[in-house]
Amino acid sequence: LEISDSISKLKVPENSPEAQEAAMKSSCAFDVGQATLWIARMGLGITQATKDCVPAHLSEAGHVAKVACSVDVNQIIAAVAIA
Numbered sequence: 001l002e003i004s005d006s007i008s009k010l011k012v013p014e015n016s017p018e019a020q021e022a023a024m025k026s027s028c029a030f031d032v033g034q035a036t037l038w039i040a041r042m043g044l045g046i047t048q049a050t051k052d053c054v055p056a057h058l059s060e061a062g063h064v065a066k067v068a069c070s071v072d073v074n075q076i077i078a079a080v081a082i083a
Contacts, residue, residue, distance in 0.1 A: 038083035045075040 049072035051057070058065045 035083050038079045042079035048072045
């Protein structure tokens with residue numbers, strides 16, 4: 001359903017302060033969920049980077065390990081930037 005349909009079912013005018021407050025609260029709830037998702041992704045990236053970016057692993061696996069480490073670090077940076 002569209003937001004305007006849901007608001008009209010509540011018998012609250014679309015431009016009323018109550019409707020605007022309800023829209024802001026729901027938007028806030030979704031924002032919190034998105035932030036939580038990106039913080040979790042950041043944690044997963046850090047966990048993976050601690051495995052891929054170890055000097056011993058980098059020297060053993062060579063170029064492939066360096067690429068994996070780079071991907072992990074870029075994932076962390078992206079998650080921080082988006083969160």
